[in-house]
Each structure stands twice: as C-alpha cells, then as structure tokens.
Amino acid sequence: MQSQAEANLTEALPAAFYNALKAFLPADNLIRDLARRLAFSGDASFYRLTPKLVVRIDNLIQLSQLLKLASDHLVPVTFRAAGTSLCGQAVTDSVLVTLSEHWRGAEVLEQGTKIRLQPGVIGAQANRMLQPWGRKIGPDPASIDSCKVGGIAANNASGMCCGVKQNSYHTLCDMTLVMADGTVLDTADVKSVTAFENSHGPLLDGLRVLHEQVRQDQALAEKIRHKYRLKNTTGYGINALLDFEQPLDMLKHLMIGSEGTLGFIADITYHTVIDEGHRATGLFIFKDIKQCCELVTRLRDTPVTAVELMDARALKSVADKPAMPAGVAALEERSAALLIEVTGEDEQALHAHLQQVNEVIRPYSGELIASVDFSEDKVRNQQLWAIRKGTFPAVGAVRASGTTVIIEDVAFPVARLAQGVAALHQLFQAHGYNEAIIFGHALEGNLHFVFTQAFNSEDEIRRYDGFMQALSELVTADFGGSLKAEHGTGRNMAPFVKMEWGEDAYGLMEQIKALFDPDGILNPGVILNSDKKAHIRHLKPIPALDPELDKCIECGFCEPVCPSKDLTLTPRQRIALWRQMQGGQFSPAQKQQLQQDYQYLGVDTCAATGLCAQRCPVGINTGDFIKQLRAQKPKGQWLARQAAEHFAGTAVLARFALQSVGLSRNLLGDNNTGAVFKGLNNISGGAIPRWYPAWPVAARQSEAETSKAASTGAAVVYFPSCTNRMFATDTQAEDQRSLQQVLASVLAKAGFRLLVPDNINQLCCGTPWDSKGFKTIAGDKTAQSLAVLAKLAQDEDLPVLIDASPCALQLKQSQSKQEGRALRLYETAEFLYQFVLPRLDINPQQEPVTLHITCSSRRLQSAQHLLALTRACAQQVVVPEDIYCCGFAGDKGFYTPELNASALKDLNTQIPPGCSQGISNSRSCEIGLREHSGIAFQSVAYLLDKVSSRKAGWQGDDFPR
Incomplete structure (x- = not known):
C-alpha cells in the first residue's frame, strides 16, 4: 500500500513546508534551480531521480528543525554525504539533504583509542589524524x-582488511543522531538519554518486544547468527536485537547500515584499531581456482591482514600492470590469484607472521603458475595493490559508449567459495555478460x-x-x-531482501522501520520496497556524447580534490x-536557462587544472573537457593572438598596469581601490578584474637579465616563467629579491650557472592561452x-630548470607528444632536491613554515620532492589538510576570486602559531595563498637559499644526469 509520503512524491512540495524552511535557513542553502537539482540527481549508482529541492544544512539545529517540518508535512527526505554509494541510496525526487563544510569536525580521544567524527569527514582524513597513535578506523572501503x-x-x-569484526557495527562506541521527528539523541550524554527515554518510551519498549520475539524464535535467531558470520548489509542489522540487552544499544546499532531510513547520524565515536606499520605483500597465481580457494580456508587461521582473490578474467584485464608476472594474458579460465598482505607491529612480528603464512602456502607451490614473493618493498607492494585496484577501472575504461559499469557484491560461505565462483561464471555466460570479472575479499x-x-x-x-532474479536465487x-x-541494500537490492531473509525476518524489519519512522518520510524506497521491479525503475541514461566523458560512471572519486566543490559543481x-542537458527533454526556456547557468556553474568556475584525473578510476580529465567548451566560444581571440605574437610588449603593458594599480592604491587606500575595481568589474561585465590587497606589484624588467651572469660553474638552462618575470615577490615577504636572483644565488652555492634564453621576454609556456581554450595559440x-x-x-644535453610548476607541467606534457630527442625538463623543487640539495650544508630553521603543494606539482609527481626539500630546510612543516588546489588557476583568482576564496576557506585556521612564512612553487598560486592566509608565500628556493651554504669538498659530477 502506498504511504502518504510516497504519494507526495508525485506532487509539488507543500508551500507551507518551503516557507517554513526559508524562515530559518539562509537563501543560499535552498537550491531550487533546475541546473543544480539535475547535478544532484545521481549518485555513484545507475539510478537517477531529480530532487524537488536540495537543502544544504550547516548544523545540528537546522537539521532537527528540517526533520520536524518534514514530519509535520509528510515530506520525504533523503540524506547524502559523498554520494559514492553504488545501490541508489542517495537519490530522491523529493528533498535531498546535503552537508555543508561545517560538518567536518573531528576529535581524537583517549590517546587515539577513540575518535569522534562528524559525517562530513572523509575516511582517509580520519586515518591521517590517527597516524601519530598508530591507529585507524576499522572500516576501510575502497x-x-x-x-x-x-x-x-x-x-x-x-x-579489504576490515573483515566482519572491524566494521562500524563492531567498532561503534557512541553517536549523536536525529530521529525522524527531529528529536536529537546523544547516546554518550546521560541527560540526553534520560530525556529520550521519557519522550520515546514506546520506541524503546518496541525494541524490547522485538528482542524477546527473536530470542524465543530459535530458528530465526540461528538464521540471524548464520547471516552475520558472513559479511551482510542486506536489510537492517537485526543482529542488534540478539547482540544486546539494552534497547539503547539496539537502537544505535540498528542505525549502522540503515542508509538514512531510520534517522540521521550527526556524529559517531569509533573505537579505533591498531594500524600495524610493517607490512609485506605477495601475489600467487594458481592453475585452478579450487586450490586457490582451498588455501583461503587455511589462511583464515594465520595472521594475514588481507587476502584478495582475482579470477582469470580480472587478471587479464590488468595484465600490463607493473609487477604483474609474464604470461598472465594467456591464462586459462579456471586460473585465479591471491594477493596476500601480512602485517606486524614491528619487523620481528612481521617476520614471525610471514613464517606462519609461508608454511601454509608452501604445500601449494606445485599448483602455482607464477608468483611474486612476499616483500617489504613499499614501491613494489604499491604496484601489486594497483593490480587489484585496477580491475574495476579496467572494465570501465573499455566499455562501449552508452553503457554503464555495474559492480555487484555478494558473500558465500568460505568453504563453498570455489563453487560460488564457478556458479557465477555460469550465470554470466547464461545471460551474455562475457566481459564480467570477479575479485573480492576472499x-x-x-x-x-x-x-x-x-x-x-x-x-x-x-x-x-x-x-x-537468477543471481538472487x-x-x-x-x-x-x-x-x-x-x-548496502539501496534501491538495487530492496526488492530481494525478503527473498534472502524470509517472511519472519522481513516482518521484523518492517516493524523496525515503523518504530523509527512511522510516517515513512526517511528515504522511502530504500532497503524495504514492496515494488518488485524497483531495481529497474529510474535507471540512469548514459548517452554517448564524447569518447572521454562516456567513460565516466559518476562515482565521485574526483570530488575531494576539486577546488569548486563547495562553490558550484564538482567534476x-x-x-x-x-x-542531461544534451539528452534530456526540456522546454526551450529551460534549455536556455540551463545553458546560461552551466556557463558559470560548469565553465567559469572550473579551475581546469586536471587534478580530478588523478583520482578518477579511468583517468578522465574534466578540465580538458571544460577547456574544449571554452574553445567553442573563445572570447577575444584576436587580442589573444596579438598578445601571444607580441608577448614582450604584452609583458611591458602588464607591468605598467600593475605599477598604475600600485600608484592608485597608494593614493586611494585599500578600501577605495577595492571599491573602484569592483565598480569597473561590474561595468565591464567582468573584463576588468577585481582588486584585493594581495595583488602583486610589478617586477623590474631587468631582473631576468641580471640572473644571466650571476653565477659560474656547470651550466643549467633556466626558463623563468612569465609570472615570475611580471610579478615581483610578495611585498610582505622578508626577502624582497626576485626569484631569478634567488635561484642564481642558491645554484651558485652548488656550483651551477644559469643560461637564460636571449629572447626570454618573448617566451611563454602557453598555459594562459590553453586554460582559456585557445589551443592553437x-x-x-x-x-x-x-x-x-x-x-x-x-x-650538451643540459638540464632545463623551470621555476613555476604550472609551466613545467605544460612544457612536459607538450614535449611528451613530440617525437625526437627529449629535453630534460625539471620543475624547481624537483631539480633543487635531486641535484642542488646534496651539494649544500643545511642548517634547518626553527620557525615553522606552511607548505602548499600545487595541483601541477601533484600532476607532475613531484610533490614528494617539494615536501622533502621543505622538510630538509625547516624543522616544522605544516601541509594544510583538504587543500589540493588553491583555485587561483592562472588568472581566475583575479576574475573569479570566489573560486580561490572557496578553495582556501580553511587555510587561515591551519596556519600554525608563530608561522610567518609560506612555501609553494607557483607565483600565481602564492597571490591567493597570501590573500587567504595573511602570510607571504614564496618559492621553496627562498627557504633553501636562506638555510644553506656550499658544502666543502664536494666531489660530485659537474652536470646532473
């Protein structure tokens, strides 16, 4: 029977509900425009529902008020955290609740044995917080x-390593939750618990009744115990009714795995687990999966941390990965492999564990086709894990346009694992899924x-x-x-929950839902759904539009590193x-509005740095797509061409403009200068940038020339970027020398001299035009x-030093596409760390420094050089959390400063006490970093020059090779 909440899904939201929301929520937190509602209409699953309203919630009070209103007006509500769920848990055509950046609080408790986390904290961030204590949270999803x-x-x-006993259910300590009627319960607070017992006695009494009901039904109790010896997230966690005596314990454990259908988890306190720091990994490929699975059953009694199984098709899909043994591409279908990891709290413990594991594996050595023996080599082990993690994207990368990737997730009794794999292979063949691969936590x-x-x-x-249907049976x-x-169950498996659990257990789950959410307003259709075809409704179309974009399965792995994630859209x-704009059915007015909105939401506020490609399982660079859109309607192409062909003159004009702005600032002051430029920006339609105090002053034109003869020794070709030629160093910095002078100084100590091209003022790497879509220019x-x-x-095969990371990335990428002899191009930190640092004596400074690792450094794979170099020069180095890209994006910091502000909104709070020096390796990024931190940022070369002296008796090569 359709509930009143379900019926409301087909109607507009009640006006009284929406007006009441407006009374206590900021207007920006209520998202009603079609463009953004469409952007939120999907999660990582293959379902799509367009919400009528997206509500961004800032705090617990707002959420409580929202749920009370939803309960009063019978408006269905669905919660979304990261939206990486695979089964349709986080989509709705009613009200979608998302979390603002204010839900990222975390606190390590009791020497790391516990941690309290708000729902907006990314799992990996929690683990980084726990690293100093050698701990981690139990769950470790991919x-x-x-x-x-x-x-x-x-x-x-x-x-992979969590198993059954370290998941959220088994490591839960306490939580703060919000019930469907808006009531807040903190299970760690005695007063809150007492108040809840008084207000929600019937709910707690109902749980007592269900507890007794299960205990008295021996067959049902044994079924529940059997189900939870396996990994199981189908339906509600009704093992809570057996595992605990107190209704409050049952309540909070039922919330785990409830997928937002019983209430909202506002914070959770975990018991953490030991993170053993010493580890070894090996890969073992078997002739037959039967022997492979037999070994798994024996390994369960050994101190292994993870055992990952991959069938032959999975192995073939990643046959070209580093560390993979030869001949994998020719494996027979019955072959399979185990990736095994063993850990220990110290080296001695690890070796003892390895000995036990090897003794169990040894009798199976005759069944092996190939193996990569256990090793503690971190690089090699990362390659082995990349094999396992690469199986899923390998299928996604080669799928036909217009199709999606489906990843299902079942568990068999371990003793019947080999039979289960064989049965799945037969099922794939019967239904024509010949490309299907199997892997998993064996x-x-x-x-x-x-x-x-x-x-x-x-x-x-x-x-x-x-x-x-056949799979479920x-x-x-x-x-x-x-x-x-x-x-999780989601929409995808909801129609099959009764098939798995049977009538009695399913009836128990229905009673639980009725106790917690009597009006059915919380995420209806998820976990429990009477519609037997719910799994094939609201399917997400994937139109074939672009060979690169068609590979996107909307998993959301890209989102944490996107600088616009809290401002407009993510990749x-x-x-x-x-x-949806290309394939959806919209009226002419809607199409026009969507195109207009997409210009700002999608195009103008995209940093287009390509950092998303590093997180994408199939390597999609959304920034490249956005630059293609910019190229379709490039603004000022004639001016862009003139600026490129007469770049030396353009640079002179730019320096003159900066000097003029500096004079205006001196005459008018900061406030008036900002007001003038704001007005000019509005009048010009954004053609004239906005001004703020961190704006750079003009560099002296002669600085690049003076660096030519500033040192003697082995020659290094030096390419000073146009930003470092146009912009002087930050006026707040202690060292006011130009970067060219500083590099000449520090390289001279190491015995190098700089060669600068004679026509350097005419040269540019091309990034300013590339970012705006002028590909040819x-x-x-x-x-x-x-x-x-x-x-x-x-x-002479001389090395080339490039003093800005974005320029180094542009030149390296372009060179990689060219034929012929390649130049040896080095970004500043990369060159200084590899070739200059070994020639110097370093006296690290005591004052802390804040290090920003640029997105281009991350894409160049040189972040480790920048970090190691900075740590060599300063005793305390702070790398701000959750800032992967500053959002300045060339000149976007001037024209779209809100992108830079959003990306760096948490920077100021992360500057350590006593820190007045910031380090980076891109002058344009440093402008925005200063604006939002209050301290000057400069190239790492300044820090190295400050703390270094020439090493006596250096006997190294004259030239870096």
Whole structure:
C-alpha cells in the first residue's frame, strides 16, 4: 500500500513546508534551480531521480528543525554525504539533504583509542589524524579517499582488511543522531538519554518486544547468527536485537547500515584499531581456482591482514600492470590469484607472521603458475595493490559508449567459495555478460563482480532483470549467502531482501522501520520496497556524447580534490549535468536557462587544472573537457593572438598596469581601490578584474637579465616563467629579491650557472592561452619555447630548470607528444632536491613554515620532492589538510576570486602559531595563498637559499644526469 509520503512524491512540495524552511535557513542553502537539482540527481549508482529541492544544512539545529517540518508535512527526505554509494541510496525526487563544510569536525580521544567524527569527514582524513597513535578506523572501503564517515556508518561499509569484526557495527562506541521527528539523541550524554527515554518510551519498549520475539524464535535467531558470520548489509542489522540487552544499544546499532531510513547520524565515536606499520605483500597465481580457494580456508587461521582473490578474467584485464608476472594474458579460465598482505607491529612480528603464512602456502607451490614473493618493498607492494585496484577501472575504461559499469557484491560461505565462483561464471555466460570479472575479499567469502550494462532498450533492461532474479536465487537459495556484503541494500537490492531473509525476518524489519519512522518520510524506497521491479525503475541514461566523458560512471572519486566543490559543481556533476542537458527533454526556456547557468556553474568556475584525473578510476580529465567548451566560444581571440605574437610588449603593458594599480592604491587606500575595481568589474561585465590587497606589484624588467651572469660553474638552462618575470615577490615577504636572483644565488652555492634564453621576454609556456581554450595559440607558444630551450640545451644535453610548476607541467606534457630527442625538463623543487640539495650544508630553521603543494606539482609527481626539500630546510612543516588546489588557476583568482576564496576557506585556521612564512612553487598560486592566509608565500628556493651554504669538498659530477 502506498504511504502518504510516497504519494507526495508525485506532487509539488507543500508551500507551507518551503516557507517554513526559508524562515530559518539562509537563501543560499535552498537550491531550487533546475541546473543544480539535475547535478544532484545521481549518485555513484545507475539510478537517477531529480530532487524537488536540495537543502544544504550547516548544523545540528537546522537539521532537527528540517526533520520536524518534514514530519509535520509528510515530506520525504533523503540524506547524502559523498554520494559514492553504488545501490541508489542517495537519490530522491523529493528533498535531498546535503552537508555543508561545517560538518567536518573531528576529535581524537583517549590517546587515539577513540575518535569522534562528524559525517562530513572523509575516511582517509580520519586515518591521517590517527597516524601519530598508530591507529585507524576499522572500516576501510575502497572509496576511503572519497567517501565520508556519514556514508561509511550509514552503509556499514567494510573493505579489504576490515573483515566482519572491524566494521562500524563492531567498532561503534557512541553517536549523536536525529530521529525522524527531529528529536536529537546523544547516546554518550546521560541527560540526553534520560530525556529520550521519557519522550520515546514506546520506541524503546518496541525494541524490547522485538528482542524477546527473536530470542524465543530459535530458528530465526540461528538464521540471524548464520547471516552475520558472513559479511551482510542486506536489510537492517537485526543482529542488534540478539547482540544486546539494552534497547539503547539496539537502537544505535540498528542505525549502522540503515542508509538514512531510520534517522540521521550527526556524529559517531569509533573505537579505533591498531594500524600495524610493517607490512609485506605477495601475489600467487594458481592453475585452478579450487586450490586457490582451498588455501583461503587455511589462511583464515594465520595472521594475514588481507587476502584478495582475482579470477582469470580480472587478471587479464590488468595484465600490463607493473609487477604483474609474464604470461598472465594467456591464462586459462579456471586460473585465479591471491594477493596476500601480512602485517606486524614491528619487523620481528612481521617476520614471525610471514613464517606462519609461508608454511601454509608452501604445500601449494606445485599448483602455482607464477608468483611474486612476499616483500617489504613499499614501491613494489604499491604496484601489486594497483593490480587489484585496477580491475574495476579496467572494465570501465573499455566499455562501449552508452553503457554503464555495474559492480555487484555478494558473500558465500568460505568453504563453498570455489563453487560460488564457478556458479557465477555460469550465470554470466547464461545471460551474455562475457566481459564480467570477479575479485573480492576472499577471507570473508566476499566477491565483487563487474560487468557492463546498457539500459537504452527494453531488451537490455529485461536481460538485467533476469540476471538479478537468477543471481538472487543462486546466492540465497543455493548457497545461503548474502546478496549485499558491504555495499548496502539501496534501491538495487530492496526488492530481494525478503527473498534472502524470509517472511519472519522481513516482518521484523518492517516493524523496525515503523518504530523509527512511522510516517515513512526517511528515504522511502530504500532497503524495504514492496515494488518488485524497483531495481529497474529510474535507471540512469548514459548517452554517448564524447569518447572521454562516456567513460565516466559518476562515482565521485574526483570530488575531494576539486577546488569548486563547495562553490558550484564538482567534476562528476559537470559531466552529469552536461549529459542531461544534451539528452534530456526540456522546454526551450529551460534549455536556455540551463545553458546560461552551466556557463558559470560548469565553465567559469572550473579551475581546469586536471587534478580530478588523478583520482578518477579511468583517468578522465574534466578540465580538458571544460577547456574544449571554452574553445567553442573563445572570447577575444584576436587580442589573444596579438598578445601571444607580441608577448614582450604584452609583458611591458602588464607591468605598467600593475605599477598604475600600485600608484592608485597608494593614493586611494585599500578600501577605495577595492571599491573602484569592483565598480569597473561590474561595468565591464567582468573584463576588468577585481582588486584585493594581495595583488602583486610589478617586477623590474631587468631582473631576468641580471640572473644571466650571476653565477659560474656547470651550466643549467633556466626558463623563468612569465609570472615570475611580471610579478615581483610578495611585498610582505622578508626577502624582497626576485626569484631569478634567488635561484642564481642558491645554484651558485652548488656550483651551477644559469643560461637564460636571449629572447626570454618573448617566451611563454602557453598555459594562459590553453586554460582559456585557445589551443592553437597555446601550442604555438609552447612549441616556440621548447625550440629555444632545445637550441640552448641539446648540444650538451643540459638540464632545463623551470621555476613555476604550472609551466613545467605544460612544457612536459607538450614535449611528451613530440617525437625526437627529449629535453630534460625539471620543475624547481624537483631539480633543487635531486641535484642542488646534496651539494649544500643545511642548517634547518626553527620557525615553522606552511607548505602548499600545487595541483601541477601533484600532476607532475613531484610533490614528494617539494615536501622533502621543505622538510630538509625547516624543522616544522605544516601541509594544510583538504587543500589540493588553491583555485587561483592562472588568472581566475583575479576574475573569479570566489573560486580561490572557496578553495582556501580553511587555510587561515591551519596556519600554525608563530608561522610567518609560506612555501609553494607557483607565483600565481602564492597571490591567493597570501590573500587567504595573511602570510607571504614564496618559492621553496627562498627557504633553501636562506638555510644553506656550499658544502666543502664536494666531489660530485659537474652536470646532473
């Protein structure tokens, strides 16, 4: 029977409800425009529902008021944390509640044995906080770098090493939760508990009744115990009714894995687990999966941390990965592999554990096709784990356009694991999923399988439906397994919960839902759903639009590193909204409005740095797509070409403009100067940038020239970026020398001299044009610079030092596409760390420094050089959390300063006491960093020059090779 809440889904939101929301929520927190609602219409699953309203919540009081209103007006509400859920838990066509940046609080308790976390904290961030204590949270989902604690707890996520006993259910200490009627309960606070017992006595009494009901039904009790010996997230965690005597304990453990259908978890306190720091990994490929799975059962009694199984198809999909043994591409179908990790609290413990594990593996050595023996080599072990983690994206990268990737998640009794794999292979063949691969957490019998699926025809939908029906019958009836081991039930498996659990257990779950959410307003349709076809409704279309974008499965792994994530859209949302704009049915007025909104939300506020590609499982660079859109309607192409062809004159004009701004500032003062530029910006339609105090002053034109003869010794070709030629050092910095002078000084100590191209003022790497979509102009400038550098460097194969990380990235990427002899190009920190630092004596400074690692350094894989160099020069180095890109993005900090402000909003609070020096390696980034930190940022070369002296008797090579 359809509930009143479900009926309301087809109607507009009640006006009284919306007006009441406006009374206590800021207008910016109520998102009603179609563009952003479409952007929030999907999660990582293959379902799409467009919310009528997206509400951004800042605090607990707002959330409590919202739920009370929703309860009063019977308005369905769905919560979303990171939206990385795979089964449709975080989509709705009613009200979608998202969390602002104010839900990222975390506190380590009791020497790291506990940690209190708000739902907006990313799982990996919690683990970084616990590292000093050698601890971590128990759950370790594969998405831990992206998913948030709210989703981890609400889905009872586990992972590769977590097993059954370290998930959220088993490591839960306390929580603050908000009930469907808006009541707040803090289970750690006696007063809050007492008040709740008084106000919600019937709920607690109902749990007592269910507890007794289960205890007296021996068959049901034994079924529950059996189910939770496996990994199981299908339905509600009714093991709470058996595991605990007190209703409050039952209540808070039922919240784990409830997927936002019973209440909202406002914070959670975990018992943490030991993070053993010494580890070794090995890969073992077997002739036959039967022997592989037999070994798994024996390994359960050994001190292994993780045992990952991969079938032959999975191995073949990543056959070209580093560290993979030869011949994998020719494996027979019955072959399989185990990736095994062993850990220890110290080296002695690790070796003792390895000895035990090797003794169990040794009798199976005759069954091995190939192996990569256990090693403690961190680089090699990362390569082995990259094999396992690369299986899922390998399927996603080669799927046909217009299809999506589906990853299912079942668990078999470990003793029947080999039979389960064989049965799945037969099922794939019967339903035509010939590309499907299997991998999983073998110790728990937890298997993931990945296949591609189109939903663009009734035949394809029927095929998927038939497969799901057969899968559910196979797992539950034939094997007594779990249909969802760790991904949660969602919409996808809701129609099959009764099949797995049976009438009695399902009835128990319905009673739980009625106790917690009597009006059915919390995430209706998820976990419990009477619609037997719910899993094939509201399917997300994936139109074939672009070979690169078509690979996107909207997983959301890209989002944490995006500088616009709290301002407008994320990379996933840019792609999702664009897809819907191209393939959706909209009125002419809606189309026009969507295009207008996308210009700002999608194009203008995208930093286009490509950092998202590093987190994307299939390497999609959304920034490249945005630059393609900019190229379709480039503004000022003639001026752009003139500036490129007469760049020396352009630089003179730019310095003159900066000098003029400086004079105006001196005459008018900061406030008046800002007001004048704000007015000019408005009048010019954004063509004239806004001004703020961190604006740079003009560099002296002669600075690049003076650096040419500033040192003697082995020659290094030096490419000073145009930003460092145009902008002087920060006026607040202690050292007012130009970067060119500083590099000349520090290289002279190391025995190098700089060679600067004679026509340097005409040269530019091309980044300013590339970021605006002027690909041809950018390519011409890049090629010009590379040709000049080659003329200076190649006869003697001299290294080329580039003093800004964005320029180094642009030149390196362009060179990689060219044929012929390659220049040896080095970004500043990379060159200084590898070739200059060993030639110097360092006296590290005691004063702390704040280090910003630029997005271009991360993409260049030189972040470790910048970090190591800075740590060599200062005793305390602070790298701000959750800032992966400053959002300045070339000149966007001048024209779209709100992007820079949003990306750096948490920077000021992370500057350590006594710190007055910031370190980075991009002058444009340093402008925004100073504006939002209050301290001057400069190149790491300044710090190195300050604390270094020439090492006596250096006997190294004259030239770096």
